[in-house]
Amino acid sequence: MLGGYAHKLARINLSTGQVEYFAPDPKDLEMYVGGRGLGVKYVFENGPKVDPFSPDNLLCIMNGPLSGTRAKMSGRLAVVTKSPLTGTVTDSHMGGWTAAKLKWAGFDGLLIRGASDKPVYLLVKDGEVSIHDASDLWGKTTHEVHRILRERHGEDADVMAIGPAGENLVRFANWINNDERAAGRGGTGAVAGSKKLKAIVVVGKQENMPQPKDPELWREADRLASATINDPKNVTAPKKGGLSLYGTNVLMNITNVMGALPTFNAQHTCIDGAEKISGEYIREHRLIKDNTCHACPVACKKMVEVHINGKAIRFESYEYESAWALGAHSGHTDTDWTGYAIYLCNAYGMDTIETGNAIAVLMEATEKGYYQGPDGIRFGDKEGEARLIEAIALRKGVGDGLAEGPARWAKSIGHPEIALEVKGQSIPAYDPRGLKGMGIAYATSNRGACHLRAYTPASEILGVPYKTDPLAWEGKGKLTKLFQDLSAFTDSLDLCKFSQFAEGPEEYAKQLSAYWGRPVTPEEILLIGERIYNLERYYNNLAGWAEGSDYLPERFLKEPSDCAGSKGQLTELDLMLQEYYQERGWDKGVVPPAKLQALGILSAAADD
Amino acid sequence: MPKVNLYATFRDLVGKGQVQVEGRTVGEVLEALIKAYPALREELFEGEDLAERVSVFLEGRDVRYLNGLATPLTEEATLDLFPPVAGGTFAQRFGALPAWLLERYLREWGGRKLEEGVYALPGARVRFAEVEPLRVGSLSLPQIEVAVEGEAAEAWFGRLHLAAARGGG
Numbered sequence: 001m002l003g004g005y006a007h008k009l010a011r012i013n014l015s016t017g018q019v020e021y022f023a024p025d026p027k028d029l030e031m032y033v034g035g036r037g038l039g040v041k042y043v044f045e046n047g048p049k050v051d052p053f054s055p056d057n058l059l060c061i062m063n064g065p066l067s068g069t070r071a072k073m074s075g076r077l078a079v080v081t082k083s084p085l086t087g088t089v090t091d092s093h094m095g096g097w098t099a100a101k102l103k104w105a106g107f108d109g110l111l112i113r114g115a116s117d118k119p120v121y122l123l124v125k126d127g128e129v130s131i132h133d134a135s136d137l138w139g140k141t142t143h144e145v146h147r148i149l150r151e152r153h154g155e156d157a158d159v160m161a162i163g164p165a166g167e168n169l170v171r172f173a174n175w176i177n178n179d180e181r182a183a184g185r186g187g188t189g190a191v192a193g194s195k196k197l198k199a200i201v202v203v204g205k206q207e208n209m210p211q212p213k214d215p216e217l218w219r220e221a222d223r224l225a226s227a228t229i230n231d232p233k234n235v236t237a238p239k240k241g242g243l244s245l246y247g248t249n250v251l252m253n254i255t256n257v258m259g260a261l262p263t264f265n266a267q268h269t270c271i272d273g274a275e276k277i278s279g280e281y282i283r284e285h286r287l288i289k290d291n292t293c294h295a296c297p298v299a300c301k302k303m304v305e306v307h308i309n310g311k312a313i314r315f316e317s318y319e320y321e322s323a324w325a326l327g328a329h330s331g332h333t334d335t336d337w338t339g340y341a342i343y344l345c346n347a348y349g350m351d352t353i354e355t356g357n358a359i360a361v362l363m364e365a366t367e368k369g370y371y372q373g374p375d376g377i378r379f380g381d382k383e384g385e386a387r388l389i390e391a392i393a394l395r396k397g398v399g400d401g402l403a404e405g406p407a408r409w410a411k412s413i414g415h416p417e418i419a420l421e422v423k424g425q426s427i428p429a430y431d432p433r434g435l436k437g438m439g440i441a442y443a444t445s446n447r448g449a450c451h452l453r454a455y456t457p458a459s460e461i462l463g464v465p466y467k468t469d470p471l472a473w474e475g476k477g478k479l480t481k482l483f484q485d486l487s488a489f490t491d492s493l494d495l496c497k498f499s500q501f502a503e504g505p506e507e508y509a510k511q512l513s514a515y516w517g518r519p520v521t522p523e524e525i526l527l528i529g530e531r532i533y534n535l536e537r538y539y540n541n542l543a544g545w546a547e548g549s550d551y552l553p554e555r556f557l558k559e560p561s562d563c564a565g566s567k568g569q570l571t572e573l574d575l576m577l578q579e580y581y582q583e584r585g586w587d588k589g590v591v592p593p594a595k596l597q598a599l600g601i602l603s604a605a606a607d608d
Numbered sequence: 609m610p611k612v613n614l615y616a617t618f619r620d621l622v623g624k625g626q627v628q629v630e631g632r633t634v635g636e637v638l639e640a641l642i643k644a645y646p647a648l649r650e651e652l653f654e655g656e657d658l659a660e661r662v663s664v665f666l667e668g669r670d671v672r673y674l675n676g677l678a679t680p681l682t683e684e685a686t687l688d689l690f691p692p693v694a695g696g697t698f699a700q701r702f703g704a705l706p707a708w709l710l711e712r713y714l715r716e717w718g719g720r721k722l723e724e725g726v727y728a729l730p731g732a733r734v735r736f737a738e739v740e741p742l743r744v745g746s747l748s749l750p751q752i753e754v755a756v757e758g759e760a761a762e763a764w765f766g767r768l769h770l771a772a773a774r775g776g777g
Binding site (some may be wrong): 045089224227231233234235241242245246250253254257258278280350422451452454455456458461462463464465466467468482483486487497498500501502503506507522523526564565567 | 615624665667669670688690694701702703705706708712723731742744745746747748749750751763769770771772774775776777
């Protein structure tokens with residue numbers, strides 16, 4: 001039996017109230033590992049044609065074989081389902097302690113189907129899942145739910161909750177846990193809302209931490225992984241490396257100078273005053289405390305305090321993507337109002353990236369006269385932005401249309417070109433005219449526009465694993481495939497993306513070998529990643545995202561960048577796609593049967 | 609007079625985020641900067657040349673992709689000076705791979721240390737040297753130059769590429 005697992009998952013039917021337990025198939029664990037990979041496998045088996053808001057859609061809450069162990073940065077939880085925003089399979093991950101406690105409570109995952117008549121929450125404790133009335137929680141913000149449920153179940157209880165946005169089926173509603181970590185993208189919180197599932201409470205004791213099958217190898221593997229993460233020269237080095245000191249938002253000043261920061265809905269590629277919403281500025285002027293997640297020495301989380309109309313507001317997520325979306329992309333760099341907008345999104349339970357895009361799309365539509373309603377707002381209108389966030393969450397006025405996602409709304413007013421989306425999901429904080437790799441990464445991401453499937457800035461900005469010119473397209477298809485496969489694997493362990501700034505296939509292989517109790521090679525790791533990526537793509541092909549689905553917003557192909565660093569640049573998508581498909585062995589975005597067979601997907605998934 | 613924006617550790621050394629100094633080229637401006645703040649010399653230069661680890665952006669372009677130190681500047685020009693970026697895109701230059709970890713890989717693969725920075729593998733010889741870290745903004749990443757030679761060089765280089773694979777997010 002492979003080590004690292006609780007070897008137990010729960011199937012929860014919210015229509016009937018039935019809870020069943022089962023052990024995962026060992027073959028599935030070897031092929032898909034856990035977390036994202038195993039979740040995708042279960043969502044695939046549930047069928048790619050399912051309506052995301054139907055009770056038949058499957059919502060998977062997953063951890064991986066290293067979750068809850070002492071493996072560094074092993075605090076990530078995967079939420080996997082069919083996305084109501086994109087219609088693709090999606091996975092979204094949150095940090096904190098939820099994943100670890102789920103393991104300690106005796107589970108590798110929760111598979112949730114059906115829909116309850118009345119609001120409910122789940123309590124996961126001592127190897128059992130129970131369903132409880134949540135009528136008193138319905139309508140409350142995520143922060144209120146965390147407080148109430150921790151008062152009820154103890155401070156050690158971990159709570160992940162949806163906010164009013166999830167209840168109102170905002171297609172980009174998310175999950176927020178009590179460490180203010182978000183499973184942000186793809187609308188997994190709206191799927192929970194459609195099932196009337198308000199929260200999941202997890203109570204787990206650390207004494208239930210799984211032990212490695214090969215303790216001697218584990219000591220060695222852990223020592224090496226720790227040494228490279230803590231190496232003072234590495235960017236992950238605690239209290240020394242840039243990621244530890246400033247968090248994700250260390251990038252703001254860099255992308256702004258490179259002309260790679262989409263601003264004013266990507267009508268421009270830089271903004272005056274970016275410094276004011278940068279990690280460096282926040283550390284100096286707004287930081288309260290550096291917090292961390294389970295088993296993580298890096299501590300990239302930053303608790304900050306902003307002031308709005310004389311009121312102090314503390315929260316933890318002044319992240320790069322969020323600060324960009326709700327600041328620069330929306331046409332301002334106000335430190336406090338940007339922070340407040342982030343706080344509001346977390347309270348209502350909405351993806352900051354998608355919300356920022358919704359705001360920016362409305363701003364462009366208003367300024368160009370495409371939208372003439374009384375609640376239109378212009379770039380830089382910070383107070384209007386805060387009002388709009390609430391309007392989206394509660395589906396009021398224009399917020400009701402925007403809650404369907406900026407792509408659907410822009411189409412509904414006859415101007416789809418102003419929505420910066422791929423497969424219905426909006427872009428994050430990198431302009432592909434200034435970072436060409438992001439163009440191919442967005443286009444070929446299996447969950448819609450995304451920076452976390454293949455983080456090409458690692459190479460284009462940071463020289464990891466090797467430096468490439470951000471303005472050159474050559475080689476970016478190959479790089480994207482490598483990053484996609486590596487991340488599909490680490491998302492299945494489930495380790496933080498930051499681990500990849502210090503660890504590689506050798507370190508991951510050693511750690512998994514020690515836990516599994518059988519040899520794992522670096523080659524196998526990339527093969528598993530490739531298998532997961534192809535299964536996702538196969539799912540999407542069957543769900544209707546077939547040939548021609550790997551596109552980019554026209555703006556990046558036709559409107560040249562206007563800022564220093566990338567001035568005059570467009571994104572050479574067709575050339576990169578050609579290179580990428582060749583690397584993948586795909587036919588215009590479609591996985592051929594031979595590829596599925598070679599990776600063991602057809603016999604392992606479809607034929608079962 | 610050209611302006612120079614300083615970031616991260618440069619800002620600490622100088623004590624402010626922006627300075628104005630005389631000069632008609634990037635080289636002249638940096639020389640003037642060093643005259644005013646001598647502690648910067650060691651950070652910015654290796655001999656007569658701009659240190660590989662330093663990034664100097666003019667209008668957002670790395671001056672290495674322009675005319676280097678000879679790049680002409682107008683009176684209104686603004687330079688952005690980041691603690692270092694390694695130039696070029698060499699397949700053999702890896703990021704976030706410390707030398708001690710590379711040596712560990714080489715030993716695991718049956719490598720024998722011949723001298724400092726040189727290992728013999730079956731059919732190949734590997735030479736490596738840590739170079740200046742790549743620094744962008746407030747981030748600094750170690751960089752290592754690795755060369756593989758010999759009849760089995762291609763296969764070992766492939767193995768090395770796999771081991772050195774990193775990413776991020």
